[in-house]
Amino acid sequence: MSTVVAENEAPVTAEIISVLSAGVIVEPPHDLSMEISVPNFGGYFHLELTDLDDSEIEDGRVVVRAAVDTNATMILTLLGESDQEGFHTKRFSFGFESAEKTPESDFRLATLRAALSLSNETRLVASGLGLDHLFRLNEPLRDISDMLKLRQTMYQLMVIERATRRRFKVPSFIQGEDMETISFLFHAITERAFGWPFEGTLTVSYEASKDLAIRLEQVNQSPDFSYPFSQHKSLFGVEISLGLGAITIINKYIENFEQVLVELRMNDGHTVALKVGSRIGLAHYNMRDAPRLPAKVWNEDLQILINMEGQLDAALVERYNALAASTLEGLNDEERAAITERPHLGEEAFVD
Amino acid sequence: MPLAPPLAETTLVVDTDLFTHWRNHHPYVLDQVANYFRNLKEFPALTSMTVFEAISGIEKELVKGKITEEQAHRYRARIEELSNSMTQLAFDKASATIAAYIYQRLAQSERNKHWRDIFIAATALGHGYGIATTNRRDFELIADHLPDSNSILRLAVWKQ
Numbered sequence: 425m426s427t428v429v430a431e432n433e434a435p436v437t438a439e440i441i442s443v444l445s446a447g448v449i450v451e452p453p454h455d456l457s458m459e460i461s462v463p464n465f466g467g468y469f470h471l472e473l474t475d476l477d478d479s480e481i482e483d484g485r486v487v488v489r490a491a492v493d494t495n496a497t498m499i500l501t502l503l504g505e506s507d508q509e510g511f512h513t514k515r516f517s518f519g520f521e522s523a524e525k526t527p528e529s530d531f532r533l534a535t536l537r538a539a540l541s542l543s544n545e546t547r548l549v550a551s552g553l554g555l556d557h558l559f560r561l562n563e564p565l566r567d568i569s570d571m572l573k574l575r576q577t578m579y580q581l582m583v584i585e586r587a588t589r590r591r592f593k594v595p596s597f598i599q600g601e602d603m604e605t606i607s608f609l610f611h612a613i614t615e616r617a618f619g620w621p622f623e624g625t626l627t628v629s630y631e632a633s634k635d636l637a638i639r640l641e642q643v644n645q646s647p648d649f650s651y652p653f654s655q656h657k658s659l660f661g662v663e664i665s666l667g668l669g670a671i672t673i674i675n676k677y678i679e680n681f682e683q684v685l686v687e688l689r690m691n692d693g694h695t696v697a698l699k700v701g702s703r704i705g706l707a708h709y710n711m712r713d714a715p716r717l718p719a720k721v722w723n724e725d726l727q728i729l730i731n732m733e734g735q736l737d738a739a740l741v742e743r744y745n746a747l748a749a750s751t752l753e754g755l756n757d758e759e760r761a762a763i764t765e766r767p768h769l770g771e772e773a774f775v776d
Numbered sequence: 777m778p779l780a781p782p783l784a785e786t787t788l789v790v791d792t793d794l795f796t797h798w799r800n801h802h803p804y805v806l807d808q809v810a811n812y813f814r815n816l817k818e819f820p821a822l823t824s825m826t827v828f829e830a831i832s833g834i835e836k837e838l839v840k841g842k843i844t845e846e847q848a849h850r851y852r853a854r855i856e857e858l859s860n861s862m863t864q865l866a867f868d869k870a871s872a873t874i875a876a877y878i879y880q881r882l883a884q885s886e887r888n889k890h891w892r893d894i895f896i897a898a899t900a901l902g903h904g905y906g907i908a909t910t911n912r913r914d915f916e917l918i919a920d921h922l923p924d925s926n927s928i929l930r931l932a933v934w935k936q
Binding site: 564565566569572573575576607618619620621703704705706734737738740741744745747748749750751752753754759760762763764765766767769 | 780781783784785786792796798799800801806809810813814817818819828829830832833834836837842843847851854855857858860861862888891892928930
């Protein structure tokens with residue numbers, strides 16, 4: 425599992441549903457802001473305009489930049505015609521870029537972009553530019569899904585940053601190994617006790633003693649194996665300590681158990697390695713000393729964006745469900761059964 | 777114990793029966809798909825075997841003259857759009873190796889009945905995925921014959 429961080433991607437063209445104001449630019453705007461409202465998510469984005477490039481206005485192109493935050497910018501490209509009255513916007517497209525990739529910036533960008541993509545009808549108002557349009561974006565479902573995945577990853581990184589008081593620079597491509605680390609740290613911070621895939625074996629070293637052999641025989645009666653340990657993780661070059669915790673290997677097996685007992689019974693203090701694995705590839709971690717997320721850690725506007733998760737998820741799932749249903753659209757029950765019947769091979773196909 | 781439940785982070789493929797139920801808008805699948813997306817922020821994957829089965833159904837009905845070429849074109853395009861919107865797992869070399877191992881350890885009657893699910897299971901295993909199905913028993917048999925290299929099949933049973 426890995427994820428690509430959105431970075432200065434190709435712009436997305438908006439399909440204009442209706443023009444509420446003609447959008448004539450006759451001079452540099454006085455009102456240096458833009459408001460994008462997404463009614464079906466019950467919110468709006470207020471962005472400050474940072475730049476207006478009208479050097480190509482005669483060729484029918486004006487580029488407006490608006491700050492999503494101090495790092496991230498939305499680029500609104502207006503395409504239209506110039507005449508004596510000014511510039512008339514006919515079409516527009518959105519692009520996004522960030523100067524430095526940080527979890528919060530990318531979270532804000534991903535949320536804005538997902539909201540624009542999933543809203544049935546979005547209103548863009550930039551009074552200073554005379555713009556008031558209703559529009560929708562037609563992005564592929566897979567791209568929106570990836571955007572929400574990215575949004576979740578950035579949220580998890582924000583949680584880790586706030587809990588550990590560290591800051592991360594996010595690479596353009598997050599490797600699968602780092603994705604697993606992000607997820608592990610997020611679970612440790614937010615849940616503390618959680619299940620996690622466990623492949624391979626845990627090696628524990630003991631000094632050979634008869635008492636230990638007896639204890640180990642007792643321990644082996646249990647289906648699981650618990651062991652205290654301190655956990656450290658490295659993420660984007662930053663070392664993070666999760667403190668002392670415990671791992672419980674579920675449905676355990678011990679490699680060469682009888683041989684280990686023989687070694688322990690030698691009672692001579694020599695080092696004996698015990699290797700424990702899970703038959704079902706599962707361990708439970710209890711990270712009781714992991715860093716904690718402070719209370720009321722998000723400011724109000726960030727909290728609003730965080731709270732949009734359920735609505736964004738539901739809107740995308742609804743689109744997928746509709747697409748799945750469209751694959752059998754117009755068929756009656758009998759026709760549906762026929763077209764979805766699983767293919768059969770004749771008996772002779774399986775003769776050795 | 778070759779069958780194990782999926783973990784919170786386990787990515788799953790939907791088997792063909794579940795995919796068909798999803799296309800038929802069965803409420804239990806809609807709920808499970810929504811839950812899955814809520815947790816993982818991705819949709820379940822499809823194996824190339826399930827895509828084959830879905831398109832094969834369209835071709836069968838076209839050949840029989842039950843649907844028109846125009847309908848077939850439309851349904852093919854929608855299956856393509858849906859499968860392109862999901863992760864598609866190819867039946868690659870790793871999957872083929874696993875499938876061959878399982879296939880040759882089943883009785884002929886079992887192969888006859890389960891050949892499609894063998895390919896689905898082998899593809900999921902080859903790509904490190906678990907399987908979401910309505911029918912645990914179909915995959916229990918397959919899970920009893922897994923190679924050491926892929927000895928655990930994580931199975932989520934989505935019930936009607």
